[in-house]
Amino acid sequence: MRNHEVTTVQELLDENGELREPGWSRRMVQQYHRSQVKAPGFRIKEWDYYLVLNQEFAAAFTISDDGYIGLQSVSILNFKEGWEHTNTVLNPFPMGRMKLPESSVKGHAAYKDKNLQIYFLVKKGNRRLVCKWKNFYQGKTFQCDITLEQPEMDTMVIATPWKKKHAFYYNQKINCMPASGTMTFDGKTYTFSPQTDYGTLDWGRGVWTYDNMWYWGSANATVNGKPFGFNIGYGFGDTSAATENILFYDGVGHKLDDVTFHIPEDDYLAPWTFTSSDGRFEMDFKPVLDRAAKTSAVLIVTDQHQVFGHLSGRAVLDDGTVLELKDVMCFAEQVHNRY
Numbered sequence: 001m002r003n004h005e006v007t008t009v010q011e012l013l014d015e016n017g018e019l020r021e022p023g024w025s026r027r028m029v030q031q032y033h034r035s036q037v038k039a040p041g042f043r044i045k046e047w048d049y050y051l052v053l054n055q056e057f058a059a060a061f062t063i064s065d066d067g068y069i070g071l072q073s074v075s076i077l078n079f080k081e082g083w084e085h086t087n088t089v090l091n092p093f094p095m096g097r098m099k100l101p102e103s104s105v106k107g108h109a110a111y112k113d114k115n116l117q118i119y120f121l122v123k124k125g126n127r128r129l130v131c132k133w134k135n136f137y138q139g140k141t142f143q144c145d146i147t148l149e150q151p152e153m154d155t156m157v158i159a160t161p162w163k164k165k166h167a168f169y170y171n172q173k174i175n176c177m178p179a180s181g182t183m184t185f186d187g188k189t190y191t192f193s194p195q196t197d198y199g200t201l202d203w204g205r206g207v208w209t210y211d212n213m214w215y216w217g218s219a220n221a222t223v224n225g226k227p228f229g230f231n232i233g234y235g236f237g238d239t240s241a242a243t244e245n246i247l248f249y250d251g252v253g254h255k256l257d258d259v260t261f262h263i264p265e266d267d268y269l270a271p272w273t274f275t276s277s278d279g280r281f282e283m284d285f286k287p288v289l290d291r292a293a294k295t296s297a298v299l300i301v302t303d304q305h306q307v308f309g310h311l312s313g314r315a316v317l318d319d320g321t322v323l324e325l326k327d328v329m330c331f332a333e334q335v336h337n338r339y
Contacts, residue, residue, distance in 0.1 A: 175229030219330030283313035
């Protein structure tokens with residue numbers, strides 16, 4: 001059955017290191033344990049990624065342990081002025097030594113060196129993102145203290161296999177977390193307001209195949225006075241059990257089938273469209289900023305385009321209610337990784 005919903009609390013992996021029940025769920029009902037993974041440590045990928053976004057600016061934070069490389073990253077984006085800056089620290093062969101939590105529900109993630117201190121602090125009902133990066137860019141320091149409120153609400157959890165033995169992708173997207181707090185850079189303070197601004201968590205654990213192209217898009221907004229968000233994407237593994245496409249409205253998830261990204265060839269800043277197989281997500285996307293990154297270092301090759309812009313169109317809830325979106329700031333990305 002397509003879009004199979006997993007509702008049973010159980011271990012994520014069986015005794016052979018394979019997914020017990022591929023599908024999606026509204027909560028993290030399947031339990032991940034690194035010790036049950038049968039693949040070599042250098043193939044295990046674990047990451048926490050937060051994006052805090054409003055109409056004028058955004059920040060993104062990554063703490064990750066990807067087996068033979070760790071990647072710690074911070075981005076600040078200014079849509080009004082049309083610039084972004086990303087700084088990254090690479091760590092050779094962390095191989096689980098970063099001890100990232102085995103659940104998104106509890107446990108902190110942290111990284112610290114002589115220039116960078118970054119902490120993701122998880123408490124019941126909220127998440128706090130604290131960061132200080134000396135000499136972040138042109139000798140200037142980046143600093144932030146942001147709190148994301150997390151009320152009781154549906155999320156998007158997916159357990160996806162690959163055809164390759166022991167390969168799997170276990171991921172949770174949490175949308176619609178009201179954001180408060182500040183970040184400072186280059187003499188300017190950016191303030192997030194929980195009345196209008198939201199954060200998203202991308203929490204992932206798994207064993208990937210070497211070469212992958214994926215598409216992902218997400219947004220949060222207040223629509224008709226209530227929190228609205230969506231998660232769309234494809235390209236990872238065997239999605240015959242379920243997609244990760246979903247709408248969120250007033251804390252409830254409304255599952256979608258397939259969504260397709262229509263990206264102009266060789267011009268990521270030209271207008272895009274999104275279409276859906278069930279007709280419930282039909283959007284126009286006008287980009288304003290492309291956060292592009294390209295790396296080629298023998299075995300590790302990445303080509304990433306995370307494009308931010310304004311989304312307009314219609315989203316249809318399970319009961320047929322049509323929500324009209326107008327110029328909602330969101331992002332959509334195309335990423336090709338070999339690592």
